[in-house]
Amino acid sequence: MGQLDGKASIVTGGGGEIGAAIAKGLAREDSRIAVCDIKAEAAEAVAADIRAGDNEAVSCRLDVTSEASWRDALCEVERRLGPLDVLVNCAGLFASDSYTIADIPLEEWRKLHAVNLDGTFLGIKVAVKAMGTRPGSIINIGSIVGSFGARSGPAYGTSKGAVRALTVQAAASCIAMGSNVRVNAIHPGYVLTDASLASALKKLGSRERAEKAFATRSPRNRLLHPEDLVGAAVFLASDASKMINGAEILVDDGLSTQMPGDSFGREI
Numbered sequence: 001m002g003q004l005d006g007k008a009s010i011v012t013g014g015g016g017e018i019g020a021a022i023a024k025g026l027a028r029e030d031s032r033i034a035v036c037d038i039k040a041e042a043a044e045a046v047a048a049d050i051r052a053g054d055n056e057a058v059s060c061r062l063d064v065t066s067e068a069s070w071r072d073a074l075c076e077v078e079r080r081l082g083p084l085d086v087l088v089n090c091a092g093l094f095a096s097d098s099y100t101i102a103d104i105p106l107e108e109w110r111k112l113h114a115v116n117l118d119g120t121f122l123g124i125k126v127a128v129k130a131m132g133t134r135p136g137s138i139i140n141i142g143s144i145v146g147s148f149g150a151r152s153g154p155a156y157g158t159s160k161g162a163v164r165a166l167t168v169q170a171a172a173s174c175i176a177m178g179s180n181v182r183v184n185a186i187h188p189g190y191v192l193t194d195a196s197l198a199s200a201l202k203k204l205g206s207r208e209r210a211e212k213a214f215a216t217r218s219p220r221n222r223l224l225h226p227e228d229l230v231g232a233a234v235f236l237a238s239d240a241s242k243m244i245n246g247a248e249i250l251v252d253d254g255l256s257t258q259m260p261g262d263s264f265g266r267e268i
């Protein structure tokens with residue numbers, strides 16, 4: 001019997017690379033899975049993969065920026081899978097260009113915050129209400145760039161920093177309202193996905209060069225892959241973490257232990 005046997009989970013952004021890895025990882029631990037994404041076909045492809053492995057999975061179109069979409073999706077998921085136990089807020093948008101704080105258009109700022117911050121807030125709001133007094137686990141996918149200045153631009157970093165703050169505030173609010181829902185966050189370092197590689201690819205031209213440049217951002221000179229996030233997600237979703245609330249797990253191979261400007265152990 002898997003660690004998540006009997007639990008129903010939603011993974012948003014489940015049609016994307018990290019979301020798909022997490023959805024499949026939770027399914028391997030016997031959770032029933034709803035793969036939700038604004039790209040309905042991508043979500044269904046991941047759900048079909050999970051079903052092919054003999055686990056229960058459904059897919060659902062969800063626009064995380066819309067409260068009405070959240071309500072519809074949750075209603076459909078609970079009708080098909082039963083009451084919700086776990087929500088992984090993984091839907092996210094990266095910066096579309098390397099804007100500085102002096103030239104970023106307000107629309108770009110709002111677009112990133114609408115998905116990364118408002119989408120996470122709405123998911124927590126709707127899920128906490130649906131979970132009532134039952135125990136539940138909500139896992140927000142932030143980023144280490146929510147804590148450090150990064151070249152990915154001011155809007156992405158700010159939206160992910162706000163996800164850190166939201167995680168603590170939501171956990172505290174659940175306690176105050178007598179809810180048994182826990183809210184925690186996972187902050188990945190640089191994970192090799194097409195979406196995160198896109199800007200390096202644009203600058204460097206070839207995938208090989210972009211991947212090499214990506215690896216040098218890691219203290220051990222190695223790349224994180226979506227699968228590397230699964231262990232932390234399973235742990236936070238499971239009862240093994242039942243006393244952990246408002247916490248953060250950094251999955252960054254130790255990148256955030258390094259002094260800014262350090263050479264990550266390479267010869268200077």
Ligand SMILES: NC(=O)c1ccc[n+]([C@@H]2O[C@H](COP(=O)([O-])OP(=O)(O)OC[C@H]3O[C@@H](n4cnc5c(N)ncnc54)[C@H](O)[C@@H]3O)[C@@H](O)[C@H]2O)c1
Pocket residue numbers: 012013014015016017018019036037038039042062063064065090091092093094115119141142143144187188189190191192193194195196
């Ligand atoms: N890849 C990295 O290096 C990295 C590092 C830190 C954090 N993250 C975070 O991990 C998450 C997944 O990243 P990824 O690299 O797998 O990217 P990805 O683009 O492969 O996945 C993101 C998914 O979110 C979906 N999405 C976007 N807007 C949506 C909306 N309005 N409603 C519902 N779904 C929506 C997209 O369709 C996509 O499937 C993001 O939140 C990202 O910020 C990624």
